[in-house]
Amino acid sequence: MPDTQTSTTELTSQYTAQVAGDLERNAKEQDRITAEIDALQEQLRALQHDHTVLTSMQKALGATDTANPPAPEGATAPSAPRQKTTAQSGTGKRVRAKKTATAQGGDAVKKPADKKPEAATKATAAKSAQPTLVELIRRHLTDQGEPRSAAEIATALGQAHPDRTIKTTVVRTTVEGLVAKSHVQRTKQGSSVYYTATDAPEKSAPATAPAADVQPETS
Numbered sequence: 399m400p401d402t403q404t405s406t407t408e409l410t411s412q413y414t415a416q417v418a419g420d421l422e423r424n425a426k427e428q429d430r431i432t433a434e435i436d437a438l439q440e441q442l443r444a445l446q447h448d449h450t451v452l453t454s455m456q457k458a459l460g461a462t463d464t465a466n467p468p469a470p471e472g473a474t475a476p477s478a479p480r481q482k483t484t485a486q487s488g489t490g491k492r493v494r495a496k497k498t499a500t501a502q503g504g505d506a507v508k509k510p511a512d513k514k515p516e517a518a519t520k521a522t523a524a525k526s527a528q529p530t531l532v533e534l535i536r537r538h539l540t541d542q543g544e545p546r547s548a549a550e551i552a553t554a555l556g557q558a559h560p561d562r563t564i565k566t567t568v569v570r571t572t573v574e575g576l577v578a579k580s581h582v583q584r585t586k587q588g589s590s591v592y593y594t595a596t597d598a599p600e601k602s603a604p605a606t607a608p609a610a611d612v613q614p615e616t617s
Contacts, residue, residue, distance in 0.1 A: 433567035531572055545592030
């Protein structure tokens with residue numbers, strides 16, 4: 399009987415430990431998938447904005463083309479009564495003169511309309527000129543020069559860029575991607591994880607070099 403109780407207790411403890419490990423892995427997997435969904439939603443919003451800009455540009459270009467149809471289509475319309483044009487050569491010359499004037503007028507109308515796509519293109523270029531989240535994180539870690547957690551990075555970037563929605567989960571996923579590319583170093587202190595830019599020490603090193611060189615010159 400004691401051996402049976404002992405084996406039952408060991409099995410219970412093993413199952414308990416296994417269930418606890420499975421729960422922990424499940425929670426981590428949920429956090430990872432949630433972070434990926436947030437990152438994809440941010441990319442989707444950017445694509446939707448670009449789609450709206452491109453649609454407006456397409457409408458502006460389409461309206462200009464329909465308002466001024468090409469001249470060759472109108473010129474080929476009276477192709478059927480060619481046998482009678484010999485007796486009405488003067489009338490044909492007048493029609494061609496009118497079409498030439500209309501085409502010139504169409505070009506005059508097109509010139510101011512071409513400015514609209516240029517303005518939309520400048521707006522798109524200004525939107526794309528904003529730094530990405532990866533650039534903001536690397537710049538922040540390089541300027542700090544000391545380990546920072548994902549929550550601290552998200553808080554600092556949110557205060558520096560209030561017009562952008564920066565979540566801790568998205569920041570953590572982005573920083574882990576930089577760690578995989580060896581652009582950022584990851585250190586663990588207890589249960590907390592901190593990140594440091596790999597090029598941060600290289601910037602702080604030259605600051606001490608001039609101080610060592612100045613003393614021999616003054617002496």
